[in-house]
Structure formats: structure tokens, C-alpha cells
Amino acid sequence: MTAPGVTTQTVPAPAKPSGKAARRIKDNLTGHAFLIGAVVCFALFMWYPMIRGIVMSFQRTRRGETTWVGWDNYTRIVADPSFWIAWKNTFLFTILALVVGYVLPFFVAILLNEFRHAKGYLRILVYLPVMLPPASALFLFKYYAYDPSEAGLFNAILKFLHLPTSEWMQSPTMTIPAMVIASTWMNLGSAVLIYLASLQNIPGELYEAAELDGAGIWRRIWSVTIPQTRLILALLAMLQIVATMQLFIEPLILANGAGTQDSATSVAYLIYQHGFFQNDLNGAAALGVIMLIVLAAFSAVYVRLTTKQD
């Protein structure tokens, strides 16, 4: 593994002794010319909106007139009975999705990597759901799998196996697990492919050596596979958390929004609801700022943990 921090030194470009300063200015200009496109886009769609979001969260726009309202938007957002429920649901989903959606593809990838037959077939199978538009995959679950009557696919199977059936999205306790199942099914493929790619870069000698030392399969996974794919594992964990915190389309489609008594409401859905159902963009911006702070705290912890290990 090449440590990302290690970079080579730039060889100073051969310059004529005269006009050194002019030369440096020119070099700088060239460098910034290459940067400008990306910087403009970052400025427009990342840096500026971040500041704008914070400003908006302290304002209120009514009849085209904007006024400063202090913490009003925040107190209103926090006093909303759905606020804490949404956070609870979002965390629960994130944790469950991490346990299932993050660990499962790793083992699927290890398994697929061992097979000498049917490799292409299995790989395509796993990737098939990724190729459905996300809305389509969720409609498949909503209409067929999670139908609460016995006409539903899951209930028909459960009944066939003489197991108790469920009302799925209509049952407050099943709402989040059901969203995790659907979300894992539709997203598993990408993670498996990325893991597979990184598994193929592990030198075979390492396994050889570990085996000679008498390490069993689990031991080899623990002491060879995981360390060798550590960077990818850490990267995907972060991406996974950031992605699942944004839980939105699953409640929107599977639960037609909030679900039964807010059992599907997520923070992201609440932002959408405030902004676009309740005509309260400022409140939605305040909720966005709260989410930003929570994630900033989380990433500080993450950076702390990962840098300590190195």
C-alpha cells in the first residue's frame, strides 16, 4: 500500500536566470488556469451554499421580503414532534445498514473471489439490481414484496414456510428493517464490485505465507484480507455512512413519505417536507445546518480514529 501522504518532490523547472519572478507568476497562472473550472463549481455549489444555508437559517422570507429572525427557525424545527423521531429513525437505519449493507458485501466478495466457476454469472447477478433505476427497484418492493396482504411475495413465502406474516411497511416495527433490506438489495452490487477489485490486488504469497504459519481461513481473512483492503474498507465505511444518513428515496417511495405515524420519517425527508410541502425553506435550511453539525462532529471522530491507527 502506498501511503497517500507520501508525495514526490517537484523538480524545479529549468528556468533562465533572468525573469525568475515573472516565470513564477506565469507558472502560478497556468496552475490556476487548470484549477479554475473545478474551483468555480466548488465555489458555486459547495462553499457558497454552505454559507448561504447558515445565513438562510436565521432568516425568514414572506411575500418576497426577507427579515432576520434569530433562532426562530431552529426553535420551530426542534419543537416539531417529528424532529427527534426523524433522528432516531435515521440513526437506526444508518446502524442497521452499516451492519448489513457494509459487512455483507465484503463477505460476498470474498466468496465470489474463491470460485473458479460461474464467476461472470454471479458477478452479473449481484450487479443486476444496481442497474434498475432506484425508483424502479423500490416500486418492485413496494408493490410486490411488501404487500401487506397474503398476495404479497414475502408474505406468500412466509406463509408457505408456515412462518408468521408481516405487514411490512405498515408495521411501525418493521418499517426500518424493511427499508434496510430493500436498500441493501439495490445497492449491494456496487460495493461487491469494488471489494472484488481490491481483493484481486492482494498478493497470493501473503496467503501462502499465512497458511504455512498454520493460519486457518478466518485467521487468514483477519490477518491478510482485512489489512490488505483496509483503505478501501475505511473509505467505503465513510461513504456508506454519509450515504445512509441521507435516507430519503426509501421512505418517499416505500412508505409514501412519513409511513405509519412517522415510523419512516428521516431527517432528509423532514428537510424535504419542511422545504417543499410546508413552504418553509428557511426551516429546512436550519435543519440542514443541524445535520451539518452532527456530521462534522462525526467526521472529527472518524478522522481521529483513522489517523490514530496509522
Add this chain to the structure above:
Amino acid sequence: MSVPQYRKAAALALVAGLGLSLTACSTKSDDDGGTDAAGKVTITVDCQPVGAQKELLANWNADVAEFQKQNPDITIKSVSVGEQCNNPPDFTARLAGGTMTDVFYGYMTDLQQVLDSGQAMDITQYATKDTIPTWDSVDPALKEVFTEEGKLYAVPVKNYSMGLVYNKALFKKAGLDPEAPPKTWAEVRAAAKKIAGTGGGVAGYSEYSAGNTGGWHFTALNYSQGGKILSEDGKKAEFNNAQGKQVLQNLKDMRYGDNSMGSRQLLQWGDLLTNAGAGKVGMFIGAPDATQAIVSQFQGKYEDWAMGPMPGQDGPAKGTLGGGEGYFFKKDLTGEQVKAGLKWIAYQKLTPGKGQLDYVRAKPQNYPVGLPQPLLFTNGSEAQKQELELRKANANVDTANFKAFEENPVPIVGEPRNAQAIYAVLDSAMSGVLTNPNANIDSLLKTAETKVNQLQAAGS
């Protein structure tokens, strides 16, 4: 490396970087100055039917062609915004973005939101007999809905009130009299139980609980009990009382007491109508044109559907929800544009025998003529007489199916202010009572009350 070459490269990179990102941005410019040199006025209008509604779309396009022929100095540009012309989040997005058309569709409940967005235009001085020949016949109550502080902001083009829509075929199957719809909620419950008893996963009575439609129907059910959603001054919720509880209790009794509402819940508009089109719904509350959607969009049949008045708790309903649609005008239009827009609306929506009221054209098509709708004109006015005559002469549905509804009028109550936001809150109470056998009605209403009070406090 030679200097000129170097400079060329840097310039190139700059052009690539900066140039592209700049041209990137300058794509959309305001395309309409409204009036061009030749004195032609152009306006954009939304809510053009989508491609799936083949005949409606053909009718609309024919209307545009005919209108432009009659008014050679006006050009109408039609924009389709989807199957539902006003899907609340999309509507909000358009308002926030200022991307509405010059003349744009909205619900009667949208006035506050449109005003809040600062995008509305006062059209009081333009809406007259000169621009809309039938203007004096249009029901003043409807104009009032779109008026604030004496200023008119939209022209009503559709008006409905709700009743009990029921499936005659299922009534017969369950041994009920298809000519005598239930008149009270107790009768609805008894009928629902019988219909559900016929099996096959049929819901005797079906109800919404998601996508704002749950709150919309809670409001309608509450009106039937004589209840209200907001207090007189509009500042407080007023549904956490005996009437509101009765609404939820009735639903709970049917859903879990009798198991007569089917197992699929969390329904929104299209879900319920899909089930209805498949013959799986015995009764639901709705406006007369719900039957049109069932037939034209959800594969149902006209002859199956009939309508009775809104049921009440012990006797006729104390009120029924009425609502409707209109066209707003975007601020900063020129007077010429507003006049052109009004003329178009007059032609397409408010002239008996033309546009949406062209029953001769609609008769052979798969769209109903003879529904007791749109209730646009004042009783006894000239326009109303004309419209009614044409409607009767060209009816293609059995008007007898709507007789019970028409002959038992119930007082119409309008929707609350800030309706869509309130409906979103009330969805939760509806979903609670329809999906949780142990739902506590008192706490459901209490939570909804807290939220609505907050909304109203924030909105004013």
C-alpha cells in the same frame, strides 16, 4: 519552450476552464418580452394534458389552434407539468424557483402560498366582462376564494364537492340495494362489512393515509361531522374534539373492528383509484370526477360507479368539503399578457359549448359528460342554464347514477388556509388509526394539534 507557445497553452486551458464554465451558465435567458414588434402577445400556460390522456390532449391542442385563429394576435404556449397539475412539492419548487408559466394552475388552497412566494399578480382590474364574457355568471363564492383584501389573484375554472362514491356491482354482489347508498356512517359501516364479506380481498370502504391525501380526507370526514380544522381566526387547530375523535373512531371500527377496509393502507391518490379500477373497493368519499380518473387512467368501467351524498353521523352530513382549481397570473406580466391569458381561460374553461364545456365533442370520447360538475356558475344565471342544457343533451353516463348525490345537497365548506401543510400533518393521524390496531386516538389528535398550532404560529 518558447514563450508564445506557453502562453497559447495557458490561454487554451483558461478557455477550456473558464470559458466552458461560463457558457455553461448562460443557457437560459428570459425568452418572453411578452409583446413583440408586430404587437403579438405570447403567454405560456401550464396544465396541458399529458400524452397518456390522448383525447384530452387532442382537445386541448384543438382549442389552442381554434383560439389562436380567433385571436390572431395571441400565441399560446402550452406546458405540461405532469399527470397531476399540482403535485404539492413540485408546485412549491416551481414557485420558489419562479419557473411557473405566465398563467399557472393552482388549487383553491394555494392562494396563501402563492402570495407568500411574492409571485402573484393582482388581476382585479382585468377580470371583467370584456375579457371573460361569462364573468358575471361565475359564482361569487368562488371568486371570493381567490380574493384577498379585495384583490383578485386567480380565475376559478373548476369546483367540486365530495360525496360517497360507490361500486354498484359490488353492492349487488353483497346483496345491497345499488340504488340506495348509505346515508350515515353507521350504514356505511354495515355496508362495508357486507361488501368485504364477499371475499377476494375487497375493501368495503377505502381511505387515504399518505401523500397529503389522508389529511385532505380527514378534513372532509370531519366536515361531515360538523367539525372544523382551524379556529375562526385561523390561528389554532380545532379538530382535537368530539367530532375529530368520531372520525377516527369510525375508521378504526371499520378497519380493525370489522376488518372491512382491506389490508393495504398508506394509500395515496393513485393507489386507492388503482384498487378501485381493479374492482377491489366498495365505497370511498370523493368528488364526481373521481369516476373519470378510475375509468380513463385506472382501467375501470363507468357503469359500475354511482354516487350518493356525503354521509353524516346520525342523519345527513353537516357539511361536505368543496374545493377547486383556478389559474393564477405571474407577477410582472404586461396588461396585454394578462388580458390574453384571461381570454384564453374564458374560452377554454368558462364558455358553455367550448373547451372543457364542449360536451358535443366529449360525448363520443372516453370522458364522462353528465357528472354534476363543475359547479362554476351561479344558480339561475344564463351561463349555468346553457351549460346544464348542453350537459343533459350530451350525457354519456347514466345521470341516474348521480341522482342521489344531486338531490341531497349538503352545505359546502371550503378547505382551511395553509391546507397542504396541515394535510401533511393529518396524514399521520390517519395512518396511525389505519395501520395500528392499538392506536390511541386521543394522542394521535393531540400530536397533530401540536404540530398544526406550530405551523399556524410560524406562518403568521
Add this chain to the structure above:
Amino acid sequence: MSRTLISQAQLRRGRGRFLYWAVLAVVVAGFTLVFLGPLYWMVTGALKSGQEIAQTPPTLWPRDPQTQNYVDAWNNLDLAKLMFNTFYYAAGAVFFQLVFDTAAAYALSKLRPAFGNVILAAMLATLMIPAMVLIVPQYVTAIDLPIIHVNLLDSPWAIWLPLIANAFNIFLLKRFFDSIPEDLIAAAQVDGASPLRTLWSIILPMSRPILGVVSIFAVTAVWKDFLWPKLVMPSPETRTLSVGIYAFSGGTPQNVVIAASVIAAIPTVIIFLLFQRNIMSGLTTGSLKG
């Protein structure tokens, strides 16, 4: 085939051999059921009538196949238009990300202008910010860009420009460029090559795998995104597949929605089957190694 977790030899002998085939059989059967099963249900479900869908227990094969559902889906949802939009946005996203993110990563890695590190840090700081957090201010920015006051709604730029601001891609590219030896570049400069020339004829040819990875991520981002395109593409003419299918679901029978989903998946499946090998090898070599 190189050595993996379990040695080849072990799998060829007696018990290992039996276990291998047993596990393979179970996995092939299980995966087929889990991943292909729902899709079978989807293809056949779209052929059922409304009544049949609601029937208990569900039927394995439609009794009276309604091919009309597929025809309706194609016509009523204007799927051709939705597909074209989606592929158009994806192609643009790949192009602009490759151009601008590569240029930026090259500048940060090799040209290193003044304040380059500050800019890089400011970019990387956005890595942990999910789109949802900024959705409202981003949206109000897109409807009225600062300074030039242009409205991007319904314009593909509303999708392309925010995608360029992708710190993850710039990070990946920069890391890859960092590993390209400076000597090569110095040699090119001695030969009188401009920075653009160096990028074009030395760096880029060596970077094919990572460019492939960035392209895959760009396509996936457009394909998977939902709320942003839903907000900035409000007109039916400009919608993406996912948003379009959702928008129509409210007023369309379930079978037709599902039929539309089936049709929508076909082109992507074909593209994946055609490029499967390239995608895999791209991911493998594309600096995604631990």
C-alpha cells in the same frame, strides 16, 4: 489465476473438492433466487392484470398475459425521452468531470500553484458533507446563480456543474497522478512540452484505469441520484428515468409502472454486459488497491 484465500490445490482434493462444489451450488442457486427472482417477478408481474396482482396466493405465471401494459408504459411515460435524458446527463457528467476534475487534480499534483494546498483542503472538507445538507441552499443557488443571475432549472447544467464539484474524484485522480514519476514530466518539459501537452500525451495515457473509475462513478451518480434531479428538472421533458417513473407512479396503474421499470433497466443491463470486463479491470487497476 493467482492464489486467493484458499489454495487451488486444497479445492481440488477430496473433501475440499466436494465442499467447493457444494458451496458453489448453494451460492449459485441462492443468488439466482435472491437477485434474479425479484426480477422475474417484475417481468411477469407487469404482465398480470390488476385483479390477478391482488390475488392470494400470487400466481407464478400470469394466466392471461397483458402485453398491453408494456405498450402503455412505453407510450404513456414517454420512456424514450426519459432514457435519452438520463443517458445525455450521464454522458455530460462523464465528460465534464473528466475535463475539469482531471485538470484540477493535475494542477494540484504537478503544477502546484500558490495556495494549491489551501484549495485542496477546502475541497476535501466537502467530502463528508452529504448532498442532503446543502439541498436547500444549493437549490436556491441553482435557481438564481450569484452575480450572473441565471436560472439553471430544467437545464442539464444544473446536473453537470454540481457534479464537477466532486472532492472524491479529485482526490482519487490526484493520488494517481502523484504516483507518476516526476522524471517523466521533467523530461517532457526539457523537450519543450507545455503543461497541457504534458497532461495530454504523458499523464492521461498512463491514467486510463483511473479515468475509467471516475467515469463509472460519474455514470452511477447520475443514475442513482433522485432528489436533486427531481428538484432542478421539474418539467416532464427534462426528467430522468428514476424521477420520471416516480412522477408517473401517482397516476398510473401499478402494472404499468412496473412494466416501465423493466423497460428502463434493459439498456443499462445491455451496456453492463458489453463492458463488464472493462469495468471490472478498470476497478481492479484503477488505484483502488488497499
